[in-house]
Amino acid sequence: MANTYYLIVFQALNMFRIESKIKTGSPEFQQNQAEYKKLLDQFRENLARIRQGGPAQVVARHKERGKLLARERIDLLVDRNTPFIELSALAAYGLYDFGFPSAGIITGIGVIHGKEVMIIANDATVKGGTYVKETIKKHVRAQEIAMENRLPCVYLVDSGGVFLPEQASVFPDKYDFGRFFFNQARLSSKGIPQIAVVMGSCTAGGAYVPAMSDETIIVRNQGTIFIGGPPLVKAATGEEVTAEELGGAEVHTMISGVADHLAENDVHAIQICRNIFESIQRHEYQSLETHPIEEPAYDAEELYGILPIDLKKPVDSKEIIARIVDGSLFHEFKERYAPTLTTGFARIMGYPIGILANNGVLFGETALKGAHFVELCTSRNIPILFLQNITGFIVGKQFERAGIARDGAKFVHAVANANVPKFTIVFGGSFGAGNYAMAGRAYEPRFLFMYPNSKISVMGGEQAAGVLITVKEEQLKAAGKTLSPEDRDKMLQTILKKYEEEGSAYFSTARLWDDGIIDPVDTRKILGLAIAISQNRKYEKTQNGIFRM
Ligand code: COA
Numbered sequence: 238m239a240n241t242y243y244l245i246v247f248q249a250l251n252m253f254r255i256e257s258k259i260k261t262g263s264p265e266f267q268q269n270q271a272e273y274k275k276l277l278d279q280f281r282e283n284l285a286r287i288r289q290g291g292p293a294q295v296v297a298r299h300k301e302r303g304k305l306l307a308r309e310r311i312d313l314l315v316d317r318n319t320p321f322i323e324l325s326a327l328a329a330y331g332l333y334d335f336g337f338p339s340a341g342i343i344t345g346i347g348v349i350h351g352k353e354v355m356i357i358a359n360d361a362t363v364k365g366g367t368y369v370k371e372t373i374k375k376h377v378r379a380q381e382i383a384m385e386n387r388l389p390c391v392y393l394v395d396s397g398g399v400f401l402p403e404q405a406s407v408f409p410d411k412y413d414f415g416r417f418f419f420n421q422a423r424l425s426s427k428g429i430p431q432i433a434v435v436m437g438s439c440t441a442g443g444a445y446v447p448a449m450s451d452e453t454i455i456v457r458n459q460g461t462i463f464i465g466g467p468p469l470v471k472a473a474t475g476e477e478v479t480a481e482e483l484g485g486a487e488v489h490t491m492i493s494g495v496a497d498h499l500a501e502n503d504v505h506a507i508q509i510c511r512n513i514f515e516s517i518q519r520h521e522y523q524s525l526e527t528h529p530i531e532e533p534a535y536d537a538e539e540l541y542g543i544l545p546i547d548l549k550k551p552v553d554s555k556e557i558i559a560r561i562v563d564g565s566l567f568h569e570f571k572e573r574y575a576p577t578l579t580t581g582f583a584r585i586m587g588y589p590i591g592i593l594a595n596n597g598v599l600f601g602e603t604a605l606k607g608a609h610f611v612e613l614c615t616s617r618n619i620p621i622l623f624l625q626n627i628t629g630f631i632v633g634k635q636f637e638r639a640g641i642a643r644d645g646a647k648f649v650h651a652v653a654n655a656n657v658p659k660f661t662i663v664f665g666g667s668f669g670a671g672n673y674a675m676a677g678r679a680y681e682p683r684f685l686f687m688y689p690n691s692k693i694s695v696m697g698g699e700q701a702a703g704v705l706i707t708v709k710e711e712q713l714k715a716a717g718k719t720l721s722p723e724d725r726d727k728m729l730q731t732i733l734k735k736y737e738e739e740g741s742a743y744f745s746t747a748r749l750w751d752d753g754i755i756d757p758v759d760t761r762k763i764l765g766l767a768i769a770i771s772q773n774r775k776y777e778k779t780q781n782g783i784f785r786m
Pocket of ligand 1: 361363364365366367396397398399400401402438440441442443466
C-alpha cells in the first residue's frame with residue numbers, strides 16, 4: 238500500500254518535470270548554437286571595451302592622481318565573493334561617437350555587510366564624470382529600483398555635473414538632473430539610507446548629492462563640494478579662491494559641516510563607508526515560502542542552441558523554462574487551453590514564481606488565460622516572470638468582431654495593476670501591444686533584461702514596410718499615380734534597414750529601455766537575486782479596476 242502511495246507521488250512529481258524535446262546533436266541545434274556564440278563573443282567584446290572607461294591617457298592620469306577607477310572602488314566596497322549585478326552596462330552604447338562608455342556612470346546592486354545596496358558611481362575618466370541624457374536616466378533608474386526594493390544607496394561621487402553642451406536635454410524636465418535630489422529626499426523619508434562618498438569633484442547641482450545624504454564621507458586633497466567652482470566665483474564676484482579653499486575636505490569636515498567623515502584616500506573612504514553599514518539594519522518585509530534549491534535538469538548552455546536568432550523560428554517556451562527553473566519542475570496552468578501562452582508555477586533558487594511565456598501570437602482566449610493567471614499570482618502573493626517572444630495580438634476581421642481589443646485589454650489591465658514584483662526577460666521579439674501585455678518597460682517590472690539576440694520595436698521591419706508601402710500606394714492611387722517597382726523596393730530596403738538597426742538589443746540598452754543585456758546562462762542567478770531583493774519591501778495588495786466584459 239505504502240509503495241503504491243509513493244509510486245503515485247513520484248509519478249505526480251515527475252509529471253511536473255518538463256521533458257525536453259530538443260535534440261542537442263541535431264544540425265539545426267548545432268548551427269543555432271554556433272551562431273549564438275558569435276553573438277555572445279560580440280557582446281563580451283562590447284562589454285570589455287566599455288569597461289576600460291574613458292580614453293587610455295585619461296585613465297592613466299586618473300591613476301597617477303592616486304585615485305581608484307570606478308569599478309575598482311565598487312569591488313572594494315562590496316563584500317568579498319558576493320555578486321554585483323551591474324545594470325545597463327551598455328548605456329549610451331554607440332551614441333556620442335562612442336564617447337560615453339556606460340554613459341559615464343556605473344550602477345548596480347552589491348552586498349555590503351550582508352545587506353543589498355544600490356551603488357551609483359561616477360566614472361571620472363569619461364568626460365570628467367559629467368551627465369548626458371543617458372547618464373541621468375541611469376542614475377534616476379537606479380534610484381527608482383532602490384525605492385521599489387527599499388535598497389540603501391551609496392553614491393561614489395566624482396563628477397563635473399551637467400555635460401554643458403547637452404544642457405537642454407539634461408537640466409529642466411521632470412526626470413532630469415533635479416530628480417536626483419527629489420529622489421534622495423523621498424528615499425530618506427522612507428527610511429532608506431543615503432550615503433555619499435565624495436572622491437572627486439561635486440559641482441553645482443551635484444553638490445546636493447552629498448549635501449542631501451544621511452551621511453557623507455570626503456577624501457582629503459581630492460574631494461570638493463561647491464555650488465559654484467572657482468571660475469564661476471571669479472566671474473560672479475571677482476573673488477580668487479582655490480578649489481580646496483572653496484570646498485575641500487578640510488573645509489567641509491571642520492568649517493561648513495557639509496561632510497561628516499574625513500578620509501585620507503579612496504581605500505580609507507570605502508572602509509568608512511563599509512563601517513557605516515554595520516549600523517544599518519536589514520529588514521525583510523515580505524517573506525516567501527522557500528524550498529531547497531535544485532539545479533535545472535537541463536544545462537543552461539543549451540539555451541544557445543534553442544533561442545531564436547531568426548525570429549521566424551518558433552521556439553517552445555517550455556524549453557526555456559526547463560533551463561531556468563529549479564529541477565525543471567513546472568506546474569502548468571491550463572496546459573491544454575490557449576497554448577500560445579504558457580502559464581504555470583515553478584521555483585527559482587528556491588523562491589516561488591509564476592511564469593507567463595509566449596509561444597506564438599496572442600488570441601482573445603490567450604489574453605483571458607494570461608489575465609486569469611496573473612490574478613492567481615497576485616492573490617497568492619507570488620512574483621511573476623514574463624518571458625517575452627511576442628509578435629503581438631492577432632489581427633483580422635474575425636478577431637476584431639470577436640472583440641480581441643476587449644480581451645487584450647483585460648490582460649493589459651491585470652498586468653498593469655499586478656502589485657507583486659514583476660520581472661521581464663525578452664528572449665526573442667518584443668513587438669506591438671504584446672510588449673505591453675507581457676510587462677514591457679511601461680508596466681513597471683522591477684527589472685527588465687534583454688538577451689543579445691532579442692529585438693524590440695513597435696512591429697517587425699517587414700510588417701512596418703508592408704504598412705507604409707500600402708499607405709503610400711493608396712495615396713498615389715488617389716492622385717491617379719502608381720508606385721514604381723524600383724521605388725517600392727527602395728522604400729522596402731530603407732525601412733527594413735532602419736528597423737533592423739533600431740530594433741536591436743544594443744539600440745534598446747543604449748537608451749535605457751531595459752536594465753541591461755545579459756548572457757542567457759546568467760538568467761537564473763540574476764532572477765534569484767532579483768526575487769531575494771524584492772523581499773525588502775512588503776508586496777502591496779492588488780486592486781483591479783473595471784475589466785471590460
Ligand atoms: N561640461 C562639459 N564638459 C566637461 C565638463 C562639463 N561640465 N566638465 C569637464 N568636461 C570635459 C572637459 O572639457 C574634458 O573634455 P576633453 O577630454 O574632451 O578635453 C573632460 O571633461 C575632462 O575634463 P578635465 O578638466 O580635463 O578633467 P579633470 O579631471 O582635470 O577635471 C573636473 C574634471 C570635472 C573637475 C573639471 O573638468 C571641472 O571642474 N569641470 C567643470 C565643472 C562645472 O563647473 N560644472 C558645472 C556644471 S553643472
